Amino acid sequence: MAWEAVIGLEIHVQLATKTKIFSGASTAFGAAPNTQACAVDLGLPGVLPVLNAEAVNMAIKFGLGIDAEINKINAFERKNYFYPDLPKGYQTTQLERPIVGAGHVDIMLDDGSSKSVRIHHAHLEEDAGKSLHEDFQGMSGIDLNRAGTPLIEIVTEPDMSNAKEAVAFAKKLHSIVTTLGICDGEMSQGSMRFDVNVSVRPKGESKLGTRTETKNLNSFRFMERAINKEIERQIDLIEDGGTVIQETRLYNGDTDEARSMRSKEEANDYRYFPCPDLLPVVIEDSLLDKLRGEMPEMPDAKKARFIRDLGLGEYDAEILSGDQTTAAYFEATAKTSGDAKLAANWVMGELSKSLNQNEIAISNSPVTAEMLGGLILRIKDNTISGKIAKQVFEALWNGEGKDADEVIEKKGLKQVTDTGAIETMIDEVLAANAQQVDNYRAAPVEKRGKMIGFFVGQCMKASKGKANPGMVNQILKKKLEG
Amino acid sequence: MAIDRKEVEAVAHLARLSIDETQIERTTESLQGILGMIDQMQAIDTKGIEPMAHPLDAVQRLRADEVTETDQREKLQQHAPATEEGLFLVPKVIE
Numbered sequence: 001m002a003w004e005a006v007i008g009l010e011i012h013v014q015l016a017t018k019t020k021i022f023s024g025a026s027t028a029f030g031a032a033p034n035t036q037a038c039a040v041d042l043g044l045p046g047v048l049p050v051l052n053a054e055a056v057n058m059a060i061k062f063g064l065g066i067d068a069e070i071n072k073i074n075a076f077e078r079k080n081y082f083y084p085d086l087p088k089g090y091q092t093t094q095l096e097r098p099i100v101g102a103g104h105v106d107i108m109l110d111d112g113s114s115k116s117v118r119i120h121h122a123h124l125e126e127d128a129g130k131s132l133h134e135d136f137q138g139m140s141g142i143d144l145n146r147a148g149t150p151l152i153e154i155v156t157e158p159d160m161s162n163a164k165e166a167v168a169f170a171k172k173l174h175s176i177v178t179t180l181g182i183c184d185g186e187m188s189q190g191s192m193r194f195d196v197n198v199s200v201r202p203k204g205e206s207k208l209g210t211r212t213e214t215k216n217l218n219s220f221r222f223m224e225r226a227i228n229k230e231i232e233r234q235i236d237l238i239e240d241g242g243t244v245i246q247e248t249r250l251y252n253g254d255t256d257e258a259r260s261m262r263s264k265e266e267a268n269d270y271r272y273f274p275c276p277d278l279l280p281v282v283i284e285d286s287l288l289d290k291l292r293g294e295m296p297e298m299p300d301a302k303k304a305r306f307i308r309d310l311g312l313g314e315y316d317a318e319i320l321s322g323d324q325t326t327a328a329y330f331e332a333t334a335k336t337s338g339d340a341k342l343a344a345n346w347v348m349g350e351l352s353k354s355l356n357q358n359e360i361a362i363s364n365s366p367v368t369a370e371m372l373g374g375l376i377l378r379i380k381d382n383t384i385s386g387k388i389a390k391q392v393f394e395a396l397w398n399g400e401g402k403d404a405d406e407v408i409e410k411k412g413l414k415q416v417t418d419t420g421a422i423e424t425m426i427d428e429v430l431a432a433n434a435q436q437v438d439n440y441r442a443a444p445v446e447k448r449g450k451m452i453g454f455f456v457g458q459c460m461k462a463s464k465g466k467a468n469p470g471m472v473n474q475i476l477k478k479k480l481e482g
Numbered sequence: 483m484a485i486d487r488k489e490v491e492a493v494a495h496l497a498r499l500s501i502d503e504t505q506i507e508r509t510t511e512s513l514q515g516i517l518g519m520i521d522q523m524q525a526i527d528t529k530g531i532e533p534m535a536h537p538l539d540a541v542q543r544l545r546a547d548e549v550t551e552t553d554q555r556e557k558l559q560q561h562a563p564a565t566e567e568g569l570f571l572v573p574k575v576i577e
Contacts, residue, residue, distance in 0.1 A: 017547050024550030033568035034559070038551040042558060054547035075535035082498055084572040097535065131575050141569030269496055279542040280535040 001239070002203040005231045006211075007166050008158035010195040011173060012151050013183045014127065015058045021126050021150035022049030022092065029189055037129070037144035043088030049277050055150035056281060058182035059099045059124050060291050062152055065180050065298055066119055068103025072283045076124075076275040084142050085129035093153075095272050098123030099281070100152070105176065106300060107168040108318050117169050118157040127151050146190075152182075158197065158208070163227035167220050170194060175299045175322045187218050194223055199244070200234045209234070210244040214251050214258060222253035229258055302327055310340035319348060325362050329369045336373020339380060346372055350393050367396045375404035387465050388413050416467045419475070422459075425467065426475055429458045440480055452476060485513050 019027060023040035040047045063070045074097045078090040100122035108114050129144035154173070160166045174192060177183040184191050199211035214230060217223040229251070234244050251258040297305070299321045306317035320330045326347070334343040351372065355362055375396065379389050392407045401407035408414055416422060430437050433455070440451050452473075459472045490510045494501045501509055555568060564571035 019547050019549050019551075024545070024548065026549045026551070034555045034570070035553040035568070036551075037558070038554065039558065044558075050545040051542055052547050053544035056544060073535075080496070084570075084575055132569065133575065136566050136569070136571050138574055139564065139571040140573070140575040141566065142572055143569055271496065274535050276536070278536075279538060279540050281544075282541045 003200050003231075003235050004203045005161055005227075006158045006199050006201065006208055007160040007162070007227060008197040008211075009154075009156045009160070009166060009169065010197070010213075011154045011156075011170070012127070012193045012195075013062075013154065013173075013177055014191045015055050015150040015152065015182055016184050017052055017054045017058065017150050019052060020148035021052050021055050021124065023148055025148065027149050029186075031145055033141075033143040034145060037147055041087070041144055041148040049092065051278065051281065052150060055124060056099070056283070057287075057291060058150075058180075059122065059152050060283065060288065061180050061182055061295065062122060062154075062177065063100035063103065064292060064295055065176050066100075066103035066105055068119060068122070069101035070283060070288060071097055071099055071101055072285075072288075073097065073280055074099040074124075074283075075280045076278040077272045078275045079270045079272055081270060083128070083131075084140065085131045085144070085147065087129070087144060087147060091126060091128065092275055092278070093125035094123035096274075097280075099283075105156075105169060105172055107165065107172050108314075109168065110164065112314055115159075115165065117159045117165075120155040120157050122152045122154040125151050125153055158199075163224045163231070166196060166227055167224045170220055170223060171322065172299070175324075179296055179299055179324050181296070187220075190218055193218050196223065196227055196230075198227060198230045198234070200231055200238070209238075210246050212244065212247050212249050214249045215261070217251060217253075219253065222251065225253070225256060226251035226258060229256070233258075306340075310334060310344075312340060312344055316344045316348065320344060323362075329362050329365070332369035333373045333376070336370050337376035337380070339376055342376045342379065343373065346376060346393075350390060354393075354397055366399060367393065371396050371403055378404050378408060382415060382417060382468065384408060384413055384415050385465065385469060388415065391465075413466060416463055417471060419471070422463075422467055422471055422475055423479075425462055426455075426459055426472070426479060429455060429462055430479060433458065437480065448480075452480065455480070485510060485517055 014027075015021075017027060019025060020038075020041060023038050025038040025041055026036045028036065040049060060070055062068075074094060076092050077095040079093050079095070080090040082089055098121045100119075102121060103119040104116045105119060106114050106116050127146050127149040129142055129147040132141040132143065134141070156169070160169060174185055174187075177192070178185040187193075194217045195213055195215045196217065197211045197213050199209035201207065201209040212230060212234070214226050217226055230249070237244060248261040249258050250261045303317045303321035306312045306321055307314065310317075312320070319326075321327050330343060330347045333347060334340040337343050351362075351365065351367065354360075354367075355365060360366075372393075375389055375392055378384050378392075379386055384392060391411075392404050392413060395401055395407045395411065396404065401410060416425075436451075436454060440448060440455075443451060455476050456469070456472055459467060459476065460469065463472075487506055487510055490501070490506060490513060494509075559565045559568075559570070562570050
């Protein structure tokens with residue numbers, strides 16, 4: 001039987017504020033345990049939460065960034081449950097009136113088509129602390145530095161139908177929140193955490209199957225694997241005559257294993273109620289206007305501009321607009337070189353290959369955008385061929401010169417465009433390969449096209465790649481036909 | 483709306499309240515009284531009335547995003563029954 005999967009996501013995004021959502025304690029990452037957990041964060045008696053204006057601003061910016069309605073009156077609720085890393089016994093969150101209403105995030109699929117993933121809503125809430133389960137005399141250690149860190153929880157509609165789409169969505173969302181500057185995007189530090197809801201149903205069936213939720217995935221790779229694994233598990237289960245139980249599951253990226261955490265029967269009843277400590281939040285039009293004015297160019301707008309103004313193809317524009325730093329690097333390279341297409345090819349080709357191989361972020365690239373732009377200029381004015389340019393790039397990468405001109409000069413890589421010099425070289429090559437020359441001349445015309453490649457190769461080798469390939473080709477032909 | 487003994491036990495468990503045998507009946511009765519009052523309120527026609535998120539007719543004041551709290555771990559952990567390496571210790575949590 002053919003099956004299809006239905007996937008929806010809930011994403012926790014840590015907002016890049018300096019302080020907690022309801023207290024003036026710092027949110028800096030990596031501090032010693034419990035040194036950034038004040039009386040409010042600990043939920044001590046008599047404390048009163050005061051909402052952080054910047055958390056509200058960031059949530060609004062997210063809403064504006066996904067074309068969502070902003071709920072000008074929104075309010076906080078208490079979600080009650082007991083867990084040691086939740087000192088108050090409830091999480092302050094939003095349920096009935098979330099700050100951000102319905103919106104959408106558009107993703108590009110493998111075949112180049114695009115798909116709109118609907119966002120159900122996004123709400124403000126506080127993060128919990130961390131439990132450390134290593135052995136402390138048979139007890140668990142609790143670090144509450146993270147307790148009260150502002151989050152937006154983004155809830156999608158179940159609009160994705162395979163792991164690839166879910167990952168494309170996750171990457172797009174990452175690009176949106178980092179472009180907006182509302183999240184540092186450091187997934188390994190838990191700045192973005194994904195919960196995936198997965199169900200399967202026979203293809204063509206309109207009724208949804210029973211879903212499971214896999215929690216707290218913090219890398220795109222783990223997310224893709226966890227989803228594929230869960231889809232496979234559910235299909236196998238049903239095909240073997242079993243039924244899927246609604247449950248929460250945990251995926252361990254290190255072992256690539258998933259297990260059940262709790263089933264619905266034991267599920268909590270959270271007994272939400274409006275938080276009496278917090279008044280309704282009212283967002284004035286003047287604030288909305290101010291924040292609209294501060295909005296950066298969003299990835300989709302950037303992509304459209306790369307296509308419209310710089311003549312890039314859909315795919316290149318998508319890749320280059322996805323990440324802020326990459327986009328800025330590309331634009332600087334395009335500006336210096338005056339050739340957006342070559343700049344795109346080099347950024348996505350040689351540069352990203354070297355960055356990946358050496359696991360270096362583009363912001364730390366030893367070859368700056370200006371250096372790469374200068375290199376492209378030398379390809380364009382025929383000082384060097386594309387092939388030699390790769391050598392120059394490598395030299396720049398290894399710090400063997402401050403710019404392309406210096407490397408070309410120092411290594412004597414300037415392309416030979418002197419007709420006389422090329423002719424002399426070709427004569428030498430032809431003389432050294434007399435037999436092949438005879439074969440060529442004896443061959444029927446339609447076969448010669450292929451045979452000439454051998455001579456071009458020999459000439460380029462003889463010139464150490466420095467001869468202008470176009471000229472070599474032209475002169476060779478003339479001489480061989482001779 | 484009626485509440486029975488089983489529900490009272492379940493709610494008590496969720497709230498981590500220990501109610502002993504002798505109190506259950508009385509608690510059920512009191513809760514039943516509260517629910518009766520809620521039924522009464524819900525019978526009122528509230529069509530066209532905007533629900534309130536808070537009994538006070540006021541708006542939440544916001545705080546500037548500036549660090550105002552300093553590290554008080556020493557003092558705050560004096561209240562904790564057990565700590566180690568700056569962590570609060572609690573009975574083992576198993577997920």
